[in-house]
Amino acid sequence: MRAMAKLMVAWEAGGYLGHEMLVTAAALELKHAGHDVLVCAPQGVPANAAARREGLRWDELPGEAPPPAPSTGFRWKSRATSLWSFGFHSAHWLRGRVSAWSDLLAREAPSAVVLQAAPCAQLAARAAGVPSLEFGIGFDVPxxxxxxxxxxxxxxxxxxxxxxxxxxxxxMIQQACPVGDQTLAALVSGDRRLVVSLPELDHYAGAPDPSRLFAGPLPAVTMGGATAEWRGPGPRLLAYIRASAVEVPAFLDAAAALPGDWIVVCPDGTEAHAAQATQSSPGRIRFHREPLSLGGLLPQADLVICHGGGLMAEALVHGRPCVAMPIHQEQFMATTAMTHHGLGAMLAPRAPALFADVWRRVLADPGVQANALALSARQHALATGSGQALVRSVQDLLRAGA
Structure with a gap:
């Protein structure tokens, strides 16, 4: 029987649900493989329903926000400028942050750390000699x-x-923690590096790096609670949107104009939005404000509408075309790659007059459908083996550090 290791899975940068779901998915895969797992989340992020149901140990690392970062003066942006904005411009703040992670590592004494967008934790692990696996979408693992x-x-x-x-x-880093004279990439990158997305969606296509292993999207986390299933005749349309980015009433008007069976998930939606969906198309547009497990819905969806994050990769490995409405730079980059490969279309999130026409066009385009199915066949191993790839990578890391 495989020996159990003590692992810490953590993230610190990014306050969106996608980071939390990635970390939760990774922690569950490792726990199910027999490891003793502690999730370390940013302050103010309590254990979610899936973590509580599975009995995951969950801790929050307190910490002060960094002082405002002065402008870099550059038009270009890179991982380095992102770190600057995150707080690496302040040696004082960085010292406190690395110290907090170092204290946690000393207290928990993990055999290895599994990090998602956690640069200060990576510095602390590097200084303490703790092996690290860095994982995330391509943007987070440059x-x-x-x-x-x-x-x-x-x-x-x-x-x-x-x-x-x-x-x-x-x-700045050298003022904050005891590290040698290394490159920035060597200091903030993990010993092993796993991209939990598709090569076709890589944010850095054209910049090859053999240290980046593409594993495909991790299995979707089942949050529990609300469930949904397809009911009516097609097309079957699955949408995950943010009310902070999309004019939801206009989105629902466009959905009502397109015949089909709709499931719309909008975590920051309102009761008024739900009422509009019910009144405009009773039973045909189901509007969910609570978290919904989407894994069982994706394989039968005819079109997935989202903002271009991890859900887009999950849809594509099932051969489902996408229409993405990116709201962040990393989503825009992945969506640009998606459209380059003929797998769907991009829309501005606040261009509702175009919604229905673009949805119809993608649904009716046999080339898009064929491209999505071809990708699914080509990346079948990634679609079915990402969890095992994560576990293997951690096992390899542990063996190398033994």
């Missing part, structure tokens, strides 16, 4: 290059400017 490649305005980027800026960050 090529381990010096300097990091730009993800915005690459035409304004120069290697010399990137290297000089990264030296400033390394100096």
């Amino acid at each position: 090529p381990r290059q010096s300097p990091f490649p730009p993800f915005r305005n690459p035409d304004a980027f120069t290697v010399e400017a990137g290297q000089a800026f990264e030296r400033r960050l390394v100096e």
Whole structure:
């Protein structure tokens, strides 16, 4: 029987549900493989329903927000500028943050850490000699290059400017924790690196890095509570939207104009939105404000509408075309890659006049349908084996550190 290891799974950057679901999914896979798992979440993020149901140990790491970051003065953006904005511009704040992680590592003494968008935890692990696995979508696991490649305005980027800026960050890190004279990429990257998405959606296509292993999207977390199933005749349309980004009444008007069976999930929706869905198309548009497990719905969906995050990758491995409405840079980058491969379409989230026409066009496009099915066949192993790939990567990490 495999020996059980004590693992810490953590994240600290990003306050959106996607980070929490990735960490929860990874923690559950490792717990089911027999490991003793502690999830360490940002302050104010309590254990979710899935974690409570599965008995996951869950802790919150307190910490002060960093002081406002001064402008870098660059038009381009990279992992380095993201770290600067996160708090790496302040040696004082960084010292306190790394110290908090170091105290936690000393108290828990994990055999390894599994980190998702957790750069300060990575520094603490590096200083303490604790092996680390870094995982996330491609944006969160950039090529381990010096300097990091730009993800915005690459035409304004120069290697010399990137290297000089990264030296400033390394100096801040060296003031905050006992690390040697290494590149920024070496300091903030994990010993093993797992991209839990598809190569076709890579944010850094064209910047190959053999340290990045693509494993496919992790199995969807079943939150419990509300469930849904397909009812009426097709097309079957699954939407996950944010009311903070989309004009929900206009979205629902467009949905009512397109015949089909709709399931709309909107965690920040209102009772008025739910009432509109019920009144405009009774039984045909079901509007959910609470978390909903989508894994059982995806394989039969004819179209998935989302903002271009992890759900888009989950849909595509099932051969489901997508229409994405990105609201963040990483979503825009992945959606651009998706449309480049002919797997769906991109929409501005506040362009409701275009919604129904674009949905119809994608549904009727045999090329998009064929491309999505071809991707699903090509990446079948990723669709079915991502959880096992995560467990294997952690086992390899533990063996290498033994």
